Amino acid sequence: MTALAFVRFGVSCAAQPRKAGRKAATKPQTGRVSASGNGASIADLARENGANLKTLNGTRSESLPESSEELGQDQKPAVSRINYIPKSRWPKGIPPVMGAHLMPSGEVAPISTSKGAGVGGVPHKFMYPKEDKENYQVLQFASQAAGSQGLATYVQQISEAAIKERGAFTLVLSGGSLLKAIGQLVGSPGVDFSKWHVFFVDERNVPHSHSDSNYKGADEALLSKANIPREQVHAIRENLPVAEAATEYAGQLLRLDKTVLPRNAEGLPIFDAMLLGLGPDGHVASLFPNRSQIAATDSWVLPVENSPKPPPERITMSLPVINSAKEIALVAMGEGKAEIVQRVLEVQSLPGALPAQLVQPSSGSLKWFLDIASAQNLAMHKWDSTKDFPRST
Missing domain, CATH: 3.40.50.1360 (Rossmann fold)
Incomplete structure (x- = not known):
């Protein structure tokens, strides 16, 4: 996705786009969108694979935060030794929609096409000019x-x-x-x-x-x-x-x-x-x-x-x-x-x-x-x- 402007009306908050659009005292700010990708947190990946986040490899019985970014450097969980392999919930193999999820309508949400930030692939069609x-x-x-x-x-x-x-x-x-x-x-x-x-x-x-x-x-x-x-x-x-x-x-x-x-x-x-x-x-x-x-x-x-x-x-x-x-x-x-x-x-x-x-x-x-x-x-x-x-x- 590129070049999407953002404007707020009647909203006061700290999070603002980095780059301002054309300066005008009476016009709201605009920002731009650039294209790339990022990965899920370890906690998210573990959840997707059915792991119990409280007992991975005998770690402390505490829930991992939604993102490890919420912790200080010395508090981040050690993730390199996670090797929990749950009993398969799919006796006929992993479903083709693994990695996606269902929308409220019951339809399958889109499967990601990303291979990682800046790694190969076909240019995505959803790109604002x-x-x-x-x-x-x-x-x-x-x-x-x-x-x-x-x-x-x-x-x-x-x-x-x-x-x-x-x-x-x-x-x-x-x-x-x-x-x-x-x-x-x-x-x-x-x-x-x-x-x-x-x-x-x-x-x-x-x-x-x-x-x-x-x-x-x-x-x-x-x-x-x-x-x-x-x-x-x-x-x-x-x-x-x-x-x-x-x-x-x-x-x-x-x-x-x-x-x-x-x-x-x-x-x-x-x-x-x-x-x-x-x-x-x-x-x-x-x-x-x-x-x-x-x-x-x-x-x-x-x-x-x-x-x-x-x-x-x-x-x-x-x-x-x-x-x-x-x-x-x-x-x-x-x-x-x-x-x-x-x-x-x-x-x-x-x-x-x-x-x-x-x-x-x-x-x-x-x-x-x-x-x-x-x-x-x-x-x-x-x-x-x-x-x-x-x-x-």
């Missing part, structure tokens, strides 16, 4: 409420700029709590909802009145309260087989005038703002780990027939379409997101194992919206260290 460091930022807010307000302000600013430029604003939504954040804009002065066009980066193949429908969530939080013309709210067609629903939705996008939905040099649509949530297994939209949809490049909208998360039938925009957006917000707030946020931003994984790592705008900008709770496991003060990051444990 060095030359575009200003386009990749992590924003940390003091609370979920502050983060939601920050997201709403972000969308409002993009909306005003797009309408001023070409008389239309295109917003792509997923589901979840970010819908309520955007709902805060209802009644805000300066927001011209009549020029908004609303789309869905993914949707469940259910009726619009169903509780699983992202359209229903958006309607309750925003659409029914704002004066967005109904013909400018682009929902999937109900009561179609999922493959047909995906094709029909792509057709809706293709029929739009290019003054509303411009195209880039590759012929892909350029949305003004795309808001993505983050699943506990690292999925975004309905692009799930290690699924064929992640590699698809020939369609704007894809069917998903066997989603690991119910309901099983969905449609989703493809990664090339997502990465063609002008502005992408990846929203992950709350303590329940802490583990996956840390893994996506700090752990080197196999391409496709964490789909969120593949959200890399081709010419636009990506901003992570975090709060203190979701960022609690990040070691941002080390992001400039070539010794420590990206982590591979």
